[in-house]
Amino acid sequence: MATFLPQVGAMLTLPGDAVRQILWRFSDRFDLQMLVQSARAVARGQVAHMVAAGERNTHEWTPAKQQMMEAFDKAGITAAFMEPEQGGFIAGPKNLALGLAAFELAWVDGGAATASLAGFLALAPIHERGTLEQTAHYMALAAPPQPGEDRKVRRGAFALTEPIPYVGVDTGILSGRLRVAEWNEGQEPLLHVEKRGRFITNIACADFVTAAVESGDPRIKGSCVVILEEGDPGSFDRGTPTKKLVHQLSSTGDPIFSLTVPASRIVGGYTVKDGVIVPNFSHGEIIEAVFRRTRVTVGLMTSAKLLSAVEPVIRYQRGRFRGAESIKEGSLRYEMGIQQREDALQRLVDVWASGEASASLGFAAARLFDDLDPLEREKTALLAERGIAGGRAEMKAMREVEAKAVALLSGDLVDARRDELASDPLVQYALRDAAANVLCPATKLWNTGEGTRMMREAVSLMGGYGITEDCPGFLANKWMDAQLEATYEGPEAVQRRQLTITMTNEVFLAQFKAWTKEMRAIASERPGSGACTLATAMTMWLWTLNYTQHATDADGNKLYHGQRQGVTFALADALCWLLAARCQILDVEELEARGPLDAVVAEDLPATLQFLRDLCHVQSARASGEVSRICAELVYGYNRHPAWDAEGHKACFLSDELDEYEGFIPGLGAVATDVIGVSGSHPVKAGPCAGCAGSLDFLHLQNKLATCLTGSRLAKDRAAGTVSKVMIPEALDYPQ
Amino acid sequence: MPNSFQIVVCSSLVPDPLQTLEPVAGPALKNEMMLPAVLDPWAACSLYEAAALAAAHPGSKVYLVAMAPKAKLQQVMMTVAQKVPFELVALDGPLGGFTDAQSTAAALAEAIAAIPALDRSKLLLFGGWESASRGAGVTLQTAGELLGITEQFQGVDQLTVRDDGQLEVLERVEGGRHQVSLCQGAPAVFGWATGNLAEPRNSPQMGMANMRGITPALMKAKPVKLDANGLSYVSAAVPKQTRETRLVRDMPAEEIAREIVAWMAE
Incomplete structure (x- = not known):
């Protein structure tokens, strides 16, 4: 091609x-x-x-x-x-x-x-x-x-996680307790809160805390989030600071609260039913709404680290040999330093491409939530108008809406019906909600996980300097900080588990199919953007998801199953690569469309577009490689490899029968790899080669994907060339 | 109101000082349009001084007359607007320090003269006495002359308004000294050195308030084409940096100090 x-x-x-x-x-x-x-x-x-x-x-x-x-x-x-x-x-x-x-x-x-x-x-x-x-x-x-x-500005801290054994493992289980301390007839109940926190950020400067607690009293139902203030009667102990190796500019500690507060501090309020205080929102409902948004921001923090590494690394690479007596000013070694070497440039291209992709994914997710927020309020109001509120009734109503959303994306509708559904705020909510449910954990998981790996690469590009405190751009700090970002506000396993559920949602999958077509359309207009490669990888991912949802392993066990994280988590990982690369391509499309309208951007737009598009191509190729590897492991890895036993021999030629066949199929002997000798001897390997029955389509896809990588290394060469020439400031704009 | 002023600050944009500045044919600075820009630091000092003066004298108002490509101006305003309150008068003109000072001054003077309801009897014309790009050293003076303002002060570090309305001016003079002058009052021109004020913190709230006026000002920015007036440059170059490294062991501190002083005296 x-x-x-x-x-x-x-x-x-x-x-x-x-x-x-x-x-x-x-x-x-x-x-x-x-x-x-x-x-x-x-x-x-x-x-x-x-x-x-x-x-x-x-x-x-x-x-x-x-x-x-x-x-x-x-x-x-x-x-x-x-x-x-x-x-x-x-x-x-x-x-x-x-x-x-x-x-x-x-x-x-x-x-x-x-x-x-x-x-x-x-x-x-x-x-x-x-x-x-x-x-x-x-x-x-x-x-x-x-x-x-x-x-004075009052600062807050959010106290959810608790000491071992529950810390960070299951936020649904709480040891913090809420009991009725005093409840006089006609008056606001007073509640006693016992809560021990673990790894609570900002606790050193917090004047109030929003704490998740469970009822420890039959007169209170379920769980809730309650607001605690420093001046409340009782003990507001900030505890000891956590000895973090990272993020030391923020305060983290293990506080202990034993306080009495009015019931009006229950977040979202409460109602009293049959003498029982029923919080209007459980702690689970509240943290779902909170983390859904804040996790995106954490993912973006790691993106910033990668992109911030570019300039210091370029400066280090170029100046690496300056000052040596034998390196004369104006010589290639003086001017380019390590950038004379292809490897240094291409590795930086990988770091840069990852940073661009993760920023694109994170900001796309953030914008999606900005779109979703007003729609969510509208949805709640519309459903309330219809007398539908909360729980199962809402889920049932939304199932009908989701069917409409899928129909809208099917492309089979007549114009009038399509327009009607497209303007339905509930349908719009369902579409965005399904996408947000995937993009949020994908951002948190991929940006921080892959970001940490690529920060290590960035550090390595600075040589020994990279791992010192003097390293410009604080790269070593950022590498370690990224590891915490992969962990707090829901570690990687939590994000993968969420993706396992949300990525199989019908509305999401319908959008995913539409996104695949969109990538093909972009590719036809912008060859060399990596969009075509990505579309093929997206097709492969979808095929594999479908395959694993219906196939069984060698023992007859279902592949796609909630408990089978070897399958589900791996597919979640693969999906994240695709989503990030897609967002990166879409961002560059936006730049092409709007860049000419801005005089500053227009000045060097063709070259900027070329470079950013080359990064897209590089990233799409990397993403496709990851997807291909993961999917191939899933499709083939759960079949038992044939052995040199009676069952395995059924798929082999016997040497004497091969001689016989050779008479009417000349050349067969040359292509037959698994031949059993008269004495029972066999080739020196694990067993007869595994067949591909049932997965020929996958092989076709993989073959296609391999050829779709055509041009991706040319793009990398071109991007590396730009990295060696691009003008950077004289010095970093912050101290080291 | 007693001692209220109409302070007009003139400024251009310059590349962020950390950027690589490389003169190219034209002359111009390489990639200047794409480099991050800032308000010329000397003019920025005068803007902060203007805002402080206006705040101390109720009824005063600050205008910022800035010439640069509109798109660059908009970018820079995202920071400048957060610093102090002012009204922008935008001129959509060329970037860089290689324009003719006479033409630039004429464009600025024309824009200032066109400010609606500007009371020239209260006018204080502020700007930088230098520039971070190529300071011609005459732009502000010429603009003042074109506006008919003959009371002019350069290298100003402090301006105090006395109770009787007189302006006490601290100007830099040779030998690291200052000169104190008295001026009867507005109108006057003040080319600021650094002044005494720190750069104000960013305040997005103030920025949003300023943007209500800045956005329309940018939209109606008048295109300005500057006449070269026969000006041409033979060559342009950045000051040469030299690095001479010597390895010396166990040198006493007094000796090092003596050597540095001797080097500075060269």
């Missing part, structure tokens, strides 16, 4: 803000652009100085760390979570906004980003499910003071 690309020069400078704003779709959002600049100033100023000064070397909460929180307040980062009437400046959904702020902070230090996010995490249960009074009260407390106001 020949790919004809217009010849353009190498990209001149690193992609700047104007390019990023288009790629990540906030070029028309001044509020977000300002938030980015503001967060960047804090990150590359105060935060970078703290890291350079060794502030990460202590687990204690220091005055400098406290000042960092105050810097967040003054720079508007804290207020980014709030509505304008609450002291914020961004109206509407804020998933993209928080993602961008965290991205900027994590560009320098993950702990700083976590410290900013932890406050939002504490407020999120109140924001998502709190009563109007709770929301108004706590948002106002947490909002930075307005000009002329003189008050």
Whole structure:
């Protein structure tokens, strides 16, 4: 397959803000652009100085760390979570906004980003499910003071995880208890809370805590999230700081609470039925709504690390030999340093491509939640109008809506019906909800997991320098920080388990098929973008999913099964690669469409597009390779390999019968590999070669995918060429 | 209102100081359009001083008259707008320090003169006495002259408004000294050195408030084509950096200090 690309020069400078704003779709959002600049100033100023000064070397909460929180307040980062009437400046959904702020902070230090996010995490249960009074009260407390106001900002922490054995394992099981302390007739009940937390972020500076607790009293039903304040009667013990090896700019500890609070502190309120306090929302319902959004932001933090590594690595590679007596200025070694070598360039291309893909996936997920938030409210209101509220009734109603969503994507509808379904907010909600249920765990899982692996690669590209405290860009810190990002707010197994369920949702799969067609369509217009390769890999993934859902292993056991994580988790991993590469391609499409309208971007648009598209091609090829490997293992790996036994011999030629066949099929002897000798001898290998019965289609797909990789290494060569020429600043814009 | 001012700050954009600046034929800076830009640091100091002066004298107002390609201006405003309150007057003109100062000053003066309801008797014209790109050193003075303002001060580090309305000006002069001058009042031109104020923190809230005026200002930015007036450049180059490394063991600190002083005196 020949790919004809217009010849353009190498990209001149690193992609700047104007390019990023288009790629990540906030070029028309001044509020977000300002938030980015503001967060960047804090990150590359105060935060970078703290890291350079060794502030990460202590687990204690220091005055400098406290000042960092105050810097967040003054720079508007804290207020980014709030509505304008609450002291914020961004109206509407804020998933993209928080993602961008965290991205900027994590560009320098993950702990700083976590410290900013932890406050939002504490407020999120109140924001998502709190009563109007709770929301108004706590948002106002947490909002930075307005000009002329003189008050302290109240900070929060979210306490879900508990000491061993439940820590991080199962958030559905709680040891924290809620009991009725006092309940006088006609008065608000007073509740006693016993809660021990483990790995609770921001606890050192928290004035209030949103804590998940279970009822320990027959007069309280189920579980809930309750708000605790430092001044409540009882003990508000922040516990000891956790001895983290990473993210030391954020506070983490194991607090112990034994407090009495009014029942009005139950997040979302409660009702009293037959003398029992029934919280309006269980802790599970609340954390589902919270984590669904915040996990995307964590994934973006790791993306920032990868992209932030590009400039320091280029500078290191180019300057590697400068200063040596024998290396004269102007010589190739002086000018290019290690970049004379293809390997150094191509490995950096891999890091860069991964960073672009993970950022694309994360920001796509964040934007999706911004779309979803108002639709979710509309859905709730519409269902309420129909008298449908909560639980099974809602699930039943939504099943009908999901069928409509699938029908809409089938392409079999007449125009009028299609328009009707397309304008149905419930259908739109179902579509986005199904996609969000996959994109969120995919972002958390792939961005952090693959991001950690690629950060190791970035560190290795700096040689011994990479693993020192002096390394420009704090790359070694970022490598270790990424490992925590893969773990907190739901470790990898939790994300894989969620994907196991959500990626088989019919609405998602219908969209996935449409996305595959979309990639083909892009490929026909933009050869060399990797879209065609990706479409083939997507087809292979879908085929394998379908195969595993119906096939059994050598022992007759079902392959796709909730408990069979060797299958389900592997498919989840493969899917993430595809989703990230797809989002990356779509972002570059956006740049091509909107770039010409921006004078700054237009200046070097053809070369920028060429480079970013080459990165797409590189990433699509890597993703396809991963998918092919995983799918092949699943399709063939559960068959028992034939052995040199009686059963295995049935698929072999006997040497004398082969001689006989040779008479009427000349040449057969040359192609027959599994031949049993007269004495019973056989070729020296594990057994007769395995057949491919039932999976010929897969072989065709794999063959096609292999040939679809055509051109991907040319793209990598081209991208590497650009990396060797692109202009970088004289120095990093933050200290080391 | 007593002692209220209408402060007009003139500024251009320059590449972020950390960027690689490489003169190319034209002359121009290589890839300048794509490099991240900032408000010229000297002019930025004058903007912060203007805002502080306006805040201290109720009824005052700050205008920022900035010339650069509109798209670049918009990018830079995402940061500048968060610093201090001002009203933008945008001129969609060329980037870079290689334009003719006379033409630039004329364009600025024309834009300032066209500001609706500008009270020239209260006008303080601010700007940088230098530039981070190529400071011609005459743009602000010429703009002032074109506006008929003859009271001019350069290298200003401090401006104090006395109770009687007189302006006390601290100007840099040779030998690391300052000169104190008194001016009867507005109108006057002040080419600022660094001033004494730190760069204000970003405030997105202030930025959003400023953007209500900045967005329309950018939309109606007047295209400006600057006349070269016969100006041509023979060559342009960045200052040469030299690195001379010597390995010396056990050198006393006094000796090192003496050597540094001697080198500085060269």
